Amino acid sequence: MERTCLAVILAAGDSTRMKSSKSKVLHPVAGRPMIAHVVEAVASAGISSVALVVGRDAEDVAKAASIDGVGIESYLQKERLGTGHAVLAAREAIAKGYDDILVTYGDVPLQTDGPLKAARQGLADGSDVVVIGFHTDRPTGYGRLLVKDGELIAIREEKDATDAERTVTWCNSGLMAINGRKALDLLARIGNANAKGEFYLTDLVEIARSLGGRVTAVDAPEIEMTGCNTRAELAVIERFWQERRRHEMMLAGVTMIAPETVVLSYDTVIGQDALIEPNVVFGPGAVIDSGAVIHAFSHIEGAHVSQGATVGPFARLRPGADLANGAKVGNFCEVKNGRLGEGAKVNHLTYIGDAVIGAGSNIGAGTITCNYDGVNKSETVIGENAFIGSNSSLVAPVTIGDGAYIGSGSVITVNVPADALALGRARQEIKPGRATPLRERALAIKAAKKAKA
């Protein structure tokens, strides 16, 4: 039978070093609060439920942590008395009785299910405590894993360590798995007689051993265990998240010319054989299908780009932009809540908002869908194979039929039937010879100004 597991996520820190008006776990990595990344990781480790230990911004943190399909209950840690004390804030949840308790931190957003699963496996193999450790060249500040005769015998916090212990480079990530049937008893035995006067979760190693239990450690990649304490660390975490995801995407068949300049969101989806040029930024909700091309310096959020469609350079797709196969959105164009049919083209300097454009239509340079009257938003509907002349304003709500033709510079306020030509602009006048007196008058004004000076 499958083992049950409760994940206890510690997120009650006060984020002092973030210098922020909100809890650090609310700060986004790849456009999503870091706490949600942690919940996602524990969810993939096969847990049954999550106990979230919160302090400041309790409600916001609980909200940010809730992702689809994962049951979460929050527990308030009123005083911050250490990691051991924090886990016990979730006493009620632990008391429900689980095979495994997985303790993790809400401020370690790069963690993946790998080490978490390995720690659970350690419990299944008979350990009472499994510590997730990592090797590092810079151990300062971390608890050190002390080993004797090949066995993990204790975790020593930096402040309590001897000089010899401080030379150890195998460190405690803080993440840990505990035998769920013994957890409450083990946790209750933690005291606070140490340099910080805190209840150290790390004491479980010695406690479990003293009771005859088995304690082991598993290793995690150092980078995955990076905790976020400052904005500088947040930026490092973001960089690694981005590198990791871009790498995965390239291995899955996405071409990136200068991957280090492409910014993804946590949920960006890009199909095989899509080409992403340099300096493209994806906000949340972007789906790029196979073979689409995103030219340089484009910004794409909440948008769908179908196979063979091209975007940019310098284009902005906002939420609700949906490009069908072979559609084109060119330079300095913005599309918001707008559907472009197959092969439709919006090539230059255009705003398309709240609009539907039929297949094969061509929207000339500088066209604006005037979707907003200062109060309400209205829709522009353009049929198939229509031609909108350059610099036209389409004042919504307005409908332009299939095959209609709009003369350049028109302001269109009335529906245009299929195959009609619409001209909404002043008729051009020609006045022969009138340029000469105009010019002479201008020259005379210039001469008079010069004489006065």
Ligand code: UD1
């Ligand atoms: C802890 C570990 C240390 C490890 C390090 C890894 C202990 C005693 N030490 O040290 O061995 O190398 O993490 O980063 O466990 N928290 C609460 N409530 C509390 C205290 C902490 O929710 O009362 C949360 C914090 O928000 C944070 C995590 O627990 O997410 C770790 O707390 P922190 O104070 O950063 O622990 P360290 O002293 O760094």
Ligand code: CA
């Ligand atoms: Ca820390």
